[in-house]
Amino acid sequence: MNWFKRVQKGLRTSQKREMPDNLWIKCKGCGEILFRKELEKALHVCPKCGYHFRMGSNLYIPILADENSYREISPNLRSVDPLGFKTSKKYSDQLKEAKKRTGLQDACRIGEATINGYPVVLGAMDFGFIGGSMGSVVGEKVSRGIDIARENNCPLIIVTSSGGARMQEGILSLMQMAKTSAKLSLISEKGPLFISILTDPTTGGVTASFGMLGDIIIAEPGALVGFAGPRVIKQTIGQDLPEGFQRAEFLMEKGFVDMIVERNKMKSRISNIIRFFNND
Amino acid sequence: MSKITYDFEQPITDVEVEIALLESKAMATGTDLTSEIGKLKEKRDKVIRDVHSKLNRWQRVLLARHPDRPYTLDYIEMICDNFIELHGDRQYGDDAAMVTGMAEIDGHNMMIIGHQKGRGTRDNIKRNFGMSNPEGYRKALRVMKLGEKFKIPILSLVDTPGAFPGLGAEERGQAEAIAKNLLEMSKLKVPILVIIIGEGASGGALGIGIGDRILMMQNTWYSVISPEGCASILYRDSSKAAEAAEALKLTPDDLLEIGIIDGIITEPNGGAHRDKESAADSLKESILTNIRELQNLPSNILIENRVNKYSTMGAWIEN
Missing domain, CATH: 4.10.860 (DNA Excision Repair, Uvrb; Chain A)
Known part of the structure; x- marks a missing residue:
């Protein structure tokens, strides 16, 4: 059986080439493998199926704000651990980890900007920071955003993505729902305009406060939006949820969002809405 | 016994x-x-x-859930001279997990809204275990607006394990119904007195929980999430609810300490379920004292104070 013997040192299996794993990305909508650069150019929307990838505030704000127009308000607001919350993990450690991982101070950024020349107050949330949960800092930032929109008499726009109230701050987190809604009551009769943009996913305390209180409510295609999370509902009813349940299209059909707008059309749609109500 | x-x-x-x-x-x-x-x-x-x-915090939670504890309608029967229930949200249906109506307490007219739990299986199914659907929150708002129209103060009795997380509730906009109540209650022109009489779970409680005075009865809890919910998220194990209850700091004493509530209503020795009449007496006394104080305030001051109170809630650092 000579011919099975290796004559020379033989073939060497090539070393596994280091593939930068952030070069390609698999679409969660259609499974297509996408070139990351292409995806970024397409505002993180799959060019094949239109799936809207989740985005943080760092990516979302530049999509809406005019170049170099964004001035962040209260960037140094930081969470504390008011309850000394400790279960399997300490909340203070969780905060540290989240900050390190995301480079953010908390789950929401808010600032002044212009959108196609219109001055606005613009906020965006970060699902990547402890599930986009709303604790005291998120509530305070939204609240300050409302104050500035009132002072400047300019529209307020908030892009939501959140799992709900942040349980690690206990009752104080629940009160942020009350706080943001109470502040919004100050602009609910005479303006300025408030537009909420619901992105994937927005559930719990954020939906059940400022999320659903927009004068105009816009959702991104396919965004999961609801009060209870799908897992909880599934447990309650003991069966699988219907296809498309709690998705943006479902909410529109049920009458809870004004429109579904694709990400690449969001800026022009918002400036059209602002122009319409700016009619003085 | x-x-x-x-x-x-x-x-x-x-x-x-x-x-x-x-x-x-x-x-x-x-x-x-x-x-x-x-x-x-x-x-x-x-x-x-x-x-x-x-008592530890979990034991307090258990007392708040004691099946012999008086519920909204029990208190109404014990403290009101007259009560006429009002039904329906005029949009979809009548939610039996939320009771609303016109009440007279010691010469004071009030609109009462409150979660209602059931006793026994049949009644609990009817009352959906005190878990309101959107139409419950909308009914409550309709009745509060009616009170506002005729300058009648609102008494809100909170006792819910949470807003109902079902298919229909989502379809009919549970989040919208609660959000709307938070906003509308913030600017309601009449006094709102909120009292947690049992369980105060999350958005379901807050949905009728915005007010000028927030009180808790002694053996109750109020939290951003139920201990079981918290445990199932953090430990993936709802049986660790007792630990979660400790971490959440959800008792009346905890909440009074951080200024979220304005007072605690003392219950009879051993808890409201051991002496319902005495519990009702303390509740009534407290309602009357607070309503009398609130009724003297002009509505613009009332609303300004209310919004300011919520505006300052939270803990953070900034530098």
């Missing part, structure tokens, strides 16, 4: 059993055991005080 006893109440039950035995013995034999029974009753009251002075 209560039919249902928690483990930590066992020492109380033990003495109660002794008392019952002596009483039946006295009855059967005709012996005068008054002084012995009296001593045992004193002992029982002391045991109750001992047990209740050492």
Whole structure:
């Protein structure tokens, strides 16, 4: 059986080439493998199926704000651990980890900007920071955003993505729902305009406060939006949820969002809405 | 004697059993055991005080859920001179997990809104275990607006394990219904007195929980999430609810300490379920005192104070 013997040192299996794993990305909508650069150019929307990838505030704000127009308000607001919350993990450690991982101070950024020349107050949330949960800092930032929109008499726009109230701050987190809604009551009769943009996913305390209180409510295609999370509902009813349940299209059909707008059309749609109500 | 006893109440039950035995013995034999029974009753009251002075947070949660505890309609019956229930949200249906109506308490007219739990299986199904659907929150808002129109103050009694997380609730906009109530209650032109009489779970409680004064009865809890919900997220194990209850700091004392509530209504020794009438008396007294104080304020001041109160809630650092 000579011919099975290796004559020379033989073939060497090539070393596994280091593939930068952030070069390609698999679409969660259609499974297509996408070139990351292409995806970024397409505002993180799959060019094949239109799936809207989740985005943080760092990516979302530049999509809406005019170049170099964004001035962040209260960037140094930081969470504390008011309850000394400790279960399997300490909340203070969780905060540290989240900050390190995301480079953010908390789950929401808010600032002044212009959108196609219109001055606005613009906020965006970060699902990547402890599930986009709303604790005291998120509530305070939204609240300050409302104050500035009132002072400047300019529209307020908030892009939501959140799992709900942040349980690690206990009752104080629940009160942020009350706080943001109470502040919004100050602009609910005479303006300025408030537009909420619901992105994937927005559930719990954020939906059940400022999320659903927009004068105009816009959702991104396919965004999961609801009060209870799908897992909880599934447990309650003991069966699988219907296809498309709690998705943006479902909410529109049920009458809870004004429109579904694709990400690449969001800026022009918002400036059209602002122009319409700016009619003085 | 209560039919249902928690483990930590066992020492109380033990003495109660002794008392019952002596009483039946006295009855059967005709012996005068008054002084012995009296001593045992004193002992029982002391045991109750001992047990209740050492309650942990989870035990407080259990007391808030005690099936013999008075619910909204029980209190209404005990404290109101007149009550006429109003039904339906005029949009979709009538939610039996939320009770609303016109009440007269000691000469004061009030609109009452409150979660309603059921007693027994059949009643609990009707009341959906006190978990409101969107139409419950919308009914409550309709009735509050009616009160506003005629300058009648609002009394809100909170007792819910949460807003109902079902298919229909989502379809009909549970989040929108709660959000709308938060906003509308913030600017309602009449006084709102909110009292947690049992369980105050999350958005379901807050949905009728915005007010000028927030009070809690002694053996109740109020939290961003139920202990079970918190445990199932953090530990993936809802049986660790007792640990979660400790971490969440959800008792009336906890909430008073951080300024979220304005006062605690003392319950009779051993809890409201041991003496419903006394519990109702304390509740009534507290309602009257607070409503009298709030009624003197002009509506613009009332609203300004209310919005300011919520605007300052939270803890953060900034530098």
